[in-house]
Amino acid sequence: SQQGEEDPQALSIQEGENATMNCSYKTSINNLQWYRQNSGRGLVHLILIRSNEREKHSGRLRVTLDTSKKSSSLLITASRAADTASYFCATDAGKLIFGQGTTLQVKP
Amino acid sequence: DGGITQSPKYLFRKEGQNVTLSCEQNLNHDAMYWYRQDPGQGLRLIYYSQIVNDFQKGDIAEGYSVSREKKESFPLTVTSAQKNPTAFYLCASSKGRQSNQPQHFGDGTRLSIL
Numbered sequence: 001s002q003q004g005e006e007d008p009q010a011l012s013i014q015e016g017e018n019a020t021m022n023c024s025y026k027t028s029i030n031n032l033q034w035y036r037q038n039s040g041r042g043l044v045h046l047i048l049i050r051s052n053e054r055e056k057h058s059g060r061l062r063v064t065l066d067t068s069k070k071s072s073s074l075l076i077t078a079s080r081a082a083d084t085a086s087y088f089c090a091t092d093a094g095k096l097i098f099g100q101g102t103t104l105q106v107k108p
Numbered sequence: 109d110g111g112i113t114q115s116p117k118y119l120f121r122k123e124g125q126n127v128t129l130s131c132e133q134n135l136n137h138d139a140m141y142w143y144r145q146d147p148g149q150g151l152r153l154i155y156y157s158q159i160v161n162d163f164q165k166g167d168i169a170e171g172y173s174v175s176r177e178k179k180e181s182f183p184l185t186v187t188s189a190q191k192n193p194t195a196f197y198l199c200a201s202s203k204g205r206q207s208n209q210p211q212h213f214g215d216g217t218r219l220s221i222l
Binding site: 092095 | 112114150151152153200207210211212213214215216218
């Protein structure tokens with residue numbers, strides 16, 4: 001069964017708004033990673049958060065991890081049209097398992 | 109610039125034919141991976157290799173084969189036994205053997221059946 005599941009499956013916002021994507025998982029993890037995929041391209045690693053961390057920032061990205069709820073969120077602030085992509089969480093419980101992704105559309 | 113190169117970008121397979129997808133990395137990474145991505149889906153692991161001359165089956169290895177004769181190269185063969193090969197195939201590598209390492213991806217090969 002899928003380890004990480006993203007919510008929502010699709011998200012459409014206006015440029016300048018914030019975008020929040022959630023990831024839930026079922027078993028204990030060592031770390032959780034977020035990746036971005038532009039249409040027809042490979043995945044690009046965005047951020048890794050370890051199980052003993054609660055929050056991590058990278059530029060306009062903010063990731064939180066709540067191990068008690070087995071969930072993580074990715075917040076993109078002040079979104080841009082160039083942020084349009086699919087975003088995947090990947091959970092590490094000995095091997096990396098990818099969720100099905102959230103497709104984000106940022107309208108100019 | 110270091111990176112991962114996958115070729116070809118598009119590939120067509122005839123029924124009963126084996127095809128090989130190329131993956132080369134110049135990042136000096138130990139571990140390499142092959143994933144399959146179907147439309148609107150996440151990635152599923154086909155095979156992975158943590159060191160030269162060694163590889164392990166992933167979750168959906170049936171109908172696929174790999175080799176790891178050189179650190180830089182990890183080709184994937186889609187055999188005629190794979191009855192539903194149409195998908196986007198992604199190759200990745202990581203610095204260490206542990207799953208806590210970020211993975212670096214190539215730009216994929218899209219395989220279709222003629």
